[in-house]
Amino acid sequence: MIFDIHSWITASNLAHQHSRHSCSQLGTHFTGFFSAELLNSAGFVIVDELPSPPMDVVMQLGLGQLLSPNAVGINLDDTYYLKPKAVGQLRVHFHKLVHVLQWQALGPGPFIKRYISEVIKYGYRQAPLEEQAYGFEERFVADPRDPFLILAKDTI
Template identity: 45%
Template structure:
């Protein structure tokens, strides 16, 4: 199933390659948190509908609530997708960029396996990868001191 999800993600990202935008367009907002080099290699797509893998195996694994959850954004490897109506919310971009870093640190298979296991074991709200992203986006939103999110994720994932 992990391989099938990985292939699906690759397909989705390939289909959107022409419309994705580099996160370097957000550099002025995230200065002091994300390096310019990282932002050049992370991308986002503004979309009407968030793409999600709706495989029967995922529902059988107890992830139906996650698949059906109404979210403003989702990350697949180096690209995240945001709904049009929330595309200007910097906190959402900040949050999804944390996930891009988690994907990089864990690798695609490692991220997918761990994310699924955490959702199963803890639920979405208490999944450690999500808690990390929410804590960091909250820090940003509250105008907390600058910190290297890249280093933080690398040291804490």
């Protein structure tokens, strides 16, 4: 299999940079949960169809379940992609920002490797990196007005 996932991620983000929204606009909701640096550097793109590597690559990686029609978003490094119906859901943004921190904590290569192996081993929802993201998301939803600062090292 010759597919350079890093090049694909870089190219995808480059192709969408004109429509990328800064997560700083989420500051009113997320200040105290995420650092200003993170909110300033992370961004999201609204797309009708989520970016996806070629389907044969996805299947070879064992990631078919991630790209089901039900998926509402995908993270590519410091940028996440959302379907329009998810844009108004703060909890989805929150979850995605935790993944941005995970990419930062591990670095893109190790993050991708670990994420893929976890999904294959545990399934999407039980993958430890997902458990972390869902855990923080639930804590935010339980009390959005009680901030707890999340650092990259706490997300892995």
